[in-house]
Amino acid sequence: MAALLIGLALLLKLTSAHFSVEYPYWRGDSYSTQYTRPCGGVNVTNNRTQWPLDGGSILFSPSHPWAITYINLGLGSDDTVIFNISLIENFNQTGNGTLCFPKVNIPPELGLTAGSHASIQVIQLSELGSALYNCADITFSENAELLSTDKCANSSGIGWEPLGAAASTPPDTGVGYLTTAYPTFMYSWLSALVFIWLWN
Ligand SMILES: [Cu+2]
Numbered sequence: 001m002a003a004l005l006i007g008l009a010l011l012l013k014l015t016s017a018h019f020s021v022e023y024p025y026w027r028g029d030s031y032s033t034q035y036t037r038p039c040g041g042v043n044v045t046n047n048r049t050q051w052p053l054d055g056g057s058i059l060f061s062p063s064h065p066w067a068i069t070y071i072n073l074g075l076g077s078d079d080t081v082i083f084n085i086s087l088i089e090n091f092n093q094t095g096n097g098t099l100c101f102p103k104v105n106i107p108p109e110l111g112l113t114a115g116s117h118a119s120i121q122v123i124q125l126s127e128l129g130s131a132l133y134n135c136a137d138i139t140f141s142e143n144a145e146l147l148s149t150d151k152c153a154n155s156s157g158i159g160w161e162p163l164g165a166a167a168s169t170p171p172d173t174g175v176g177y178l179t180t181a182y183p184t185f186m187y188s189w190l191s192a193l194v195f196i197w198l199w200n
Helices: 002-016 163-167 178-199
Strands: 019-023 049-052 055-062 066-075 091-094 099-105 117-125 131-141 159-162
Touching: 019 117, 019 131, 049 055, 055 066, 055 117, 159 163
Parallel strands: 049 131
Antiparallel strands: 019 055, 055 099, 066 091, 066 117, 091 159, 117 131
16 A cells, blocks of 8 residues: 555656756746746746856756757847747757756857846657746846856766757667667656556
8 A cells, every 4th residue: 555655646746747947047936837838837037047148057957757858048038038049959858857058058149248138948848749848037147157067967867869860860770869768768657557557
């Protein structure tokens, strides 16, 4: 019975967990509305992180075994911001824990000036095809610094696979980026089967 309850608690935890953005600090807890485009149902805030003009660190905590991940930038100060600047080659995040990019570059041709406002949008697309959204509000600053290496650390087991490289892999050499996600995916199914077996 105890095993059953623990199993149930784990399952509930898995289904309710999405992802959070720790740096730049997210707009706020979006767990109950994270499917809402474009920012997980949380409106713009005045809680802006000072972020370097040429690009800064991004630290977030996924909880799904894998998710196709996008990081976009939208210029402006309000809820009409359009996230039409892609900051990173889209990738498949694998494992879970904490994932940190020490420096995500800002394209120089944007010609941003210190003091301008923007929002960073992180999107994760997982098993069932629904996307999860979170945003963080920033102010570009000449004095802002990157996260230190001890703060910008990746959990063991977390990883990311570029989608572009997988796409260019000849089909006969394997299954591309799904290779990494596959064992975790199978493990989820195995847990589910054990759970169903325990239930009956
Ligand atoms: Cu989730």
